[in-house]
Amino acid sequence: MARVNRTLVLSLLIAASCIFLLFQLFNHRQTKNGLSVLSSKGYLSGKEAHWHLLKKFLGLVHKFKLPVFLVDTASLKLLSQDAVLYRDSQLKEPHCSFLCTHRDFTTFALYGNLWKYDAALLEAAAERGLELMEIHGKDPRLVSMDDLTAKEIPLHFLFRFNSRLVHVVVLYERSGKYLWHGPLRLKASMDRTFAPFGKLDYGRHARAYDRPELILTTLDGLDVRIPKNFSGFLREFSSSRFLECRSREAKAFFQLYPEDTSAEAVDFRMRAKSLLHLASKVLSVLGVPFWLSSGTCLGWYRQCSIIPYSKDVDLGIWIKDYRHDITQAFQKAGLPLKHKFGKVEDSLELSFQGNDVKLDIFFFYDDGDVVWNGGTQAKSGRKFKYVFPRFSLCWTELMELKVQVPCETGDYVTANYGPNWNVPVKTWDWKSSPFNVQENGVWPVREWDDVIQVY
Known part of the structure; x- marks a missing residue:
């Protein structure tokens, strides 16, 4: 009888131990899962x-x-x-x-x-x-x-x-x-x-x-x-991702191509900075996002600055963000319209005259796997398009201003300026020099009064 009791007690102890271990295992799993x-x-x-x-x-x-x-x-x-x-x-x-x-x-x-x-x-x-x-x-x-x-x-x-x-x-x-x-x-x-x-x-x-x-x-x-x-x-x-300008690469660039420190170049940079800040203020009030495009984007990416021989400031805007009061807002800010090419549905481009520095705004259109902006030759009505791979936008800083640039800046710049974008080119034909330029037909003569406006 005593032997039976000892066996029973031992069995009960083993069973209790197993239940306790299972409970501990369950609790451990719950803890691990954050419960x-x-x-x-x-x-x-x-x-x-x-x-x-x-x-x-x-x-x-x-x-x-x-x-x-x-x-x-x-x-x-x-x-x-x-x-x-x-x-x-x-x-x-x-x-x-x-x-x-x-x-x-x-x-x-x-x-x-x-x-x-x-x-x-x-x-x-x-x-x-x-x-x-x-x-x-x-x-x-x-x-x-x-x-x-x-x-x-x-x-x-x-x-x-x-x-x-x-x-x-x-x-x-x-x-x-x-x-x-x-x-x-x-x-x-x-x-x-x-x-x-x-x-x-x-x-x-x-x-x-x-x-x-x-x-x-x-x-x-x-x-x-x-x-x-x-x-x-x-x-x-x-949409807050930030890119630093490439200071190390810019320093290497200036070792090969010394920076222009002439009075004329310094004056241009200051005027371009003032224009960029003004344009940002106007578009911010309107709620229109923009990014650095063309030569202004190249200057930031290549040398963390404005290219002094470019003579203008270039911005990009998605056509979906276009507002009909953009022109009026810039003119009210003291920037008269220099020319308007294209129309909202096709190849729209605006240019404003700053203080001896031109502001070019290019509107970008979605086209499947690519995006593009248009160009128009005023004398002939010929149309051009500049094709880029799709990109997203990141923030950066240029001339003490928080601005956006394509996150895939290298691809963006290469599409526009080719694989040798790191070599300065001071002679540039907007109709033939860009690597991504394509013929895009001719504006019908009956539309010229609307799509070719030069002031």
């Missing part, structure tokens, strides 16, 4: 665990007077209207509806001029159980043609707690009065398993933004700063 974590107080859901991380983090940055603001795209998409924010602010119990999303990280931003290194911050973070990784990179604001070295500045901070993450992006003001953050690049010695780097919204590319107006609100029971126009910020984010 629950074990704390000293019991089991917390994934959202509760993330809320506690955010509370730790926000308490830390508040203590050190670091006014971070929410830029997490998934969280901002959940915000819909003021009434939702108001209702959320009235909830008394800890909860996580906006700051906790389907992801294991939340992203904030911090202005670089407000960051000051403080060893006490590291100690305070450690006391809260937060691991910190700092990502530094070169400061592009200090890079010039004469000196391509620059000191390193903090670009990204990653705070980790139990595999959950707060990502802080550091924003710096550039000379064009816009905000910029650098890419997230790990050095060889850094832990590549510290965070899901490939999933982070901010870091794969450098990006640029206009400075947002911020408001302080309550989300999920926590005081958080957010962009007042968060829907506008999200739209801006979607």
Whole structure:
């Protein structure tokens, strides 16, 4: 009988052990999937665990007077209207509806001029159980043609707690009065398993933004700063990729072809800069996006500047963004219309006369796998088209102005100027010199009064 009892007890113990192990395995899988974590107080859901991380983090940055603001795209998409924010602010119990999303990280931003290194911050973070990784990179604001070295500045901070993450992006003001953050690049010695780097919204590319107006609100029971126009910020984010001008290549170019520093060249650059800023202001008021095209794009890509012998400023605009009041707006700004070629449906081109510098605006049309802009010879009515591979738009800086350029700038420039675009050509025939020019028929004589207007 005693033998039977011992066997029964042993069997019960084994069964209980198996049940306990299965329970532990189930809990481990749930934790791994972000559904629950074990704390000293019991089991917390994934959202509760993330809320506690955010509370730790926000308490830390508040203590050190670091006014971070929410830029997490998934969280901002959940915000819909003021009434939702108001209702959320009235909830008394800890909860996580906006700051906790389907992801294991939340992203904030911090202005670089407000960051000051403080060893006490590291100690305070450690006391809260937060691991910190700092990502530094070169400061592009200090890079010039004469000196391509620059000191390193903090670009990204990653705070980790139990595999959950707060990502802080550091924003710096550039000379064009816009905000910029650098890419997230790990050095060889850094832990590549510290965070899901490939999933982070901010870091794969450098990006640029206009400075947002911020408001302080309550989300999920926590005081958080957010962009007042968060829907506008999200739209801006979607097209915010930034390209630096190629300073190293520009320096090599000027070693082969010394920069023209004559009084005439310097004067032209200043006039072109003034015209570019004015054109940007006019089109911004109209809400018409544009990019650097033709010789102006080549100058930025090849030498980070305006080509002094080009004698004009060239911009591109999608024909879908054309507005009938564009001409009136430029004339009101003091730029009289020099010529208008083509029509909205075909080969539209506008030219305005600045202060001894011409502004050419080329309108681009979709055509399957390519895009093109048109040209017209006034004397004969002959039509031309300039064909480019399709491209997207990125931001950059030229002449202390935040402007757009084709992201695939090399392909764009090569299509227009051929494989030897890096060699200056001072004699240029717009009808035959471009590599991408094609004959496109002749305007009917009966349409000349409408499609060929020279002033």
